[in-house]
Structure formats: structure tokens, C-alpha cells
Amino acid sequence: MSSIREVAQLAGVSPATVSRVINGTAQVSAEKRKRILDVIAETNFVPNEVARSLFKRSARTIGLIIPSIRNPYFTELAAELDELAAARGYQLSLRNVGYNMEREWEALQQLEAVNADGAILIPTSNADRSDQRPLSIPLVVLDSDFNGPVHSYIYCDYYQGAQMAMAHLVECGCREIVCIRGPQSTFSGRSRYMGYRDFCLEHGIRQRVVDCDYDFDAGLAMTEALLQRYPQVDGILACNDIVAISTYKILHKRNIPVPEQIQLIGFDDITLSGLISPELTTIRQPVKEIARLAMDLVLQQDEPAVKGGRHVLPVSLVVRETTRRKDETE
Amino acid sequence: MSSIREVAQLAGVSPATVSRVINGTAQVSAEKRKRILDVIAETNFVPNEVARSLFKRSARTIGLIIPSIRNPYFTELAAELDELAAARGYQLSLRNVGYNMEREWEALQQLEAVNADGAILIPTSNADRSDQRPLSIPLVVLDSDFNGPVHSYIYCDYYQGAQMAMAHLVECGCREIVCIRGPQSTFSGRSRYMGYRDFCLEHGIRQRVVDCDYDFDAGLAMTEALLQRYPQVDGILACNDIVAISTYKILHKRNIPVPEQIQLIGFDDITLSGLISPELTTIRQPVKEIARLAMDLVLQQDEPAVKGGRHVLPVSLVVRETTRRKDETE
């Protein structure tokens, strides 16, 4: 790789002038400009971004940290964010931390150290971080509300979502609804469960719970456990769509008809949920809006302060084929 | 963010000494070392990676460029690569280019400009690039074999895979097999189709083809088209698993029993394929081996030359529930 100095030499000008034509940062005489452009074309010169960002203190990069790259909800969010970043001239640097708090903190510091312009974090857990030092770049946190040095929080009303799901299941005639709850260290897992719990309390329903991680394998295993523990189950509220998909898989394998014998509802509304057969009833998160808001907030350089503003978005019930209302006899 | 100079000042030593304790790059007296470590702890100092990589000419980062972040095959490959990179102390920087050749070239140059240690590219198309300038970092290309300045190529024997799929379908009793072929600008799409074509030629089977992009929506639309165009179809060779999943969706919606009336086979063996119901029969790519080999080759610094070595891996048939051999009457 050639350097700006070589280009300058070949074009018979100073490095400063080369810099100016590359960046269009000042007027340069037509003749010199042409010479410089020619040399750049010939030498395939590509300015070193590292040097540039060392000076600029910006890499025009937004970091996105996710707990798992194997969860489609996260990659769909990443896809949206990626498009938004590209549209605004930023690179999205995706960092997977595999549900590891240490790797998460390292990734955050790494992003800071490489002069990223901001970070969007989907945390591995909702643990308190009020003693964590503030980053020097804006941090927007998704799907979580822990205490800590955060610029903004964005999450959906999961509690409400779980209540809607329960109301729907009841409306569908379910009497024995079990909740496959996600990790309780997690904000989404916790608040979805709370919604279930309070609904049960309010309606005098007995709680039936099974614990599960947010992945396909756990979903498979916990559904087996659930069937063993609650043989009378006629409704399942899964902690998210991928677990619901695993749940369906087991029910299907056991020849348990859905929704006739057991009704099933997921959470998130990932693309896949509308693509499998039967299509999954679920609680939808407005992924596009979340992404747009996150990008706006992280880029909103005018106030990089740690204010911890909270933005909570509504979820919605999407009724598809794994549940059926009582009156809708086929 | 504090700088190494401030730390040095507070500890009463030179920046060089601070650098030495941070990097363990030379002996430092126990006393000074302690003072420095204390100051670092107090000030939350994190060394600026940009400055470091400007000097080192390495960011300890491997770039991975994929055509689409919405295709699980790519994200599963990314997940494997991510684990391997982390294990070796490298960051994986994932760049999505949305099937756009310009964005792909930009991403490649960007990676070079940020001092990445190498790039792994899953190309958007198999177009000739012999006139493209060589990058200054090693480039490993996956799932493609275009001519160009590439360190190594890794791909699977797709041609063979398509032949295996066809042989299986025939063995299952299919007489009218249609091929939903992927983009012919793509190496995988092209060679899978070639396998189908030559099998038909060799066995006196009439070709039945429908063109399709590698995504869910295209799969949905093209299956509708296929049913219209080839009403007698009794076997479908899909260009990849996500298209096969879309295909199944349409067949299911039309109440066409699989595999009784139409047998279906995909390509790739993504996680999802074993998770849906019925489970998808497919041609499996050894993703773990591909990832391992790619990481080995890209990191193999001893010969960063552009040699274009080719590594072709075998695929295998995974028979599941969307096909059934004739003798296996249920």
C-alpha cells in the first residue's frame, strides 16, 4: 500500500494538497488536482483509515454487540441496523459475545479503543452496572433496563405483551397454560414472566413454569420436560419464537395436534415464524422502529451525555395458526 | 479517555515504560510496575487501539464479508468463524454487503485500510476479477472460484452434491423433477444446476427449471410459478435450504402432501432444516470444516502470496422426512 507521501511525490505536490483533494476539504488548482487524481488511479492508493481515524477520533463506525449470532431475532435487528448505518455513511461492526459478560465488556472497550462513534448493546444479562465506568462513546442499550452509565434505553413492553398472550390463550379456551420462561437474569425473560405471573394471579390461574435458555436446543429439551411435568397442558407461552419453534417440533414428533390439543404462542415475530407450517402465533416486536430509534439516538451527537432516557415501544399480538379462538370452529 | 502520557505522568515514569508494562514487552522494576498498574486501575485507562494498530500495522482483526445477513447459512458460517477467531485472539469484523458488488469492493478496501489481518469473502457473484488489483492482506474466498487475486479458494463439490440429490430423488421414485436453480451468476447456483443438468442428460430425463434468488420471498414466489408451469411435478431440487423451506410452505398451504405427492430436497443443511416439521432432506455442507480451513488459511502469514490454491470439500446426503425411498413404505 502506498502512502499519501508517495502520491504527493509522484504528483509533485505536498501531502497536504493530496489530502485536500481526497477529502474535498479545500480548493485545489484544476491542474494539480488532475495530476493527483491520476497518480491515485495509477497507484491504487487507498488512504489508511487507521491514520485518519487516529487524527479524527472517529472511525465512522457504529458497534453492535449481540449475545448470540445464532438467534435470528438478533441477526434481523442487525440487518436493519446495518441498512440504516450504510445509508448514513457508517459501517456497522457486529460483535458477537456468545452470552459471555466478560467478552461483552471487552467488546465495549474495544469499540471505544477503535474510535467507534457509538455502540448499540443488546446485553447478555440485566445485571446492575451502576459501578461500571462510563464509556467515552454514546451507548444505547436494547431490550434491557439495568442501572448503569447508558445514554438511552430502548425496549418493548414485554410485560404487557405477555399479558396479551395470556389473554389470547384464555380466549382460545386454554385452561392449563404453561410458561416456558427465558433466563431470569435477562430483562426480556424476566418481564415476560412477570406478565404471565401477574395475569395468573389476577385471574386465579395456577402458575406452571419451566425454565429455558434462548436457543433451539434448550427449547427442545425443555419441551420434553414440560410434557412430563404438566401432562394436562393445553396452552404454551414460549419465551421467544425460536423456543416456540423447538416446542412445536417436539409436539409434532409426539403427534400432539396444534392448536387442537395444545395451543402455542411465541414472542418476537421473527421472519421464520410466518414461514413455518403451521405459522406461529406470536407477540410482535417492532424491529424496524427499534432499529431506527437506536440509530437515531446513538448518532445524536449533540448530547453524548449519560442521561439514561427510556424509550418503550408497544408490542402487538399476531394471530396465526398455532392458536385458535373458541368460536372459530373450522 | 486518558492517554498513555497522562498515565506516565501520574506514575512519574516515561510513556515508554508504561507501554512496556501494558504489553509485557520488557522488564520493569517491580516498584514502577506497581505504580503504573495502580494509575491504570484508577484512571480506567484503555490503550487506544487505533494508535497501536497504526504502528503495528495489524488490528488483530479478520474481516468476513457476506452477501446477506438474512441468510442463516451465512450467519452460521459467521458464528463458526467468530468462535475460531476469538479462540485465537482475533476479532471477527462482519460486513454485510446486501448482494451489492460495489459495497463488496468497498468493504474489502475498508478492511485493508483499517489494517485487518486478512479477509474472508463470500462473494456476491462469481464474475471474473482478474483485472482487480491484489489486496495487501490475504484474501480467502468461500463458495466461489472466480479468477482473481486470491490467496485461497474453499468450496464444496456442489456439482457432485446436485447429482447425489438427483440420484436420491430418482431412487425415491420421482419421474418429474424440477430444479429451482439459484442465481446463475453465482458459483453455487451455477454448479448445482450443472449437476442437475448433466444428470438429466445422462439419464435421459427432461429438464424442468425455474429460476430463483437465494431468499425466502423468492422461494415463495417461484414455487407458485413452478406449480403453475409443471403441474405434474413429483420431485423438487431446491437451490438451498431456505428456498426449500419456502417451497414446503407453499406446498403445505396448497395441501400437497410431502413427501407423498411431491418429494423435496434442499442444499446446505442449516440448523433450521432439522428443526422444522417435516424435517428437510438436504445436501450437507461441512460448515465447521470450511470455517476451520478458512481461518487457518487466512492466518497462515508465512505465505501471504496470491497463489489461488483450491480446496474442495465433499458434501453429503442427509435423508430426513421430505423424501422417502420407494421400498420404505410406511
Added chain:
DNA sequence: CTGAAAGCGCTTACAG
């Protein structure tokens, strides 16, 4: 319009 100079924050010979 243009160049010389200083500096972004590190690291590594080079002396001692």
C-alpha cells in the same frame, strides 16, 4: 491556492 509543521496516541530501536 499551497506547503511546512505539529500532532493524533502509541511503540520500538537506540543509548545509557
Added chain:
DNA sequence: CTGAAAGCGCTTACAG
């Protein structure tokens, strides 16, 4: 063991 100095490749005041 330790520091002063030079340099990684850019960019931007500062003069002219």
C-alpha cells in the same frame, strides 16, 4: 531497567 526520540500515515491550523 529506563528515557528521549523518531515514526506509523494521516489532517489541519498557520502562514504566505
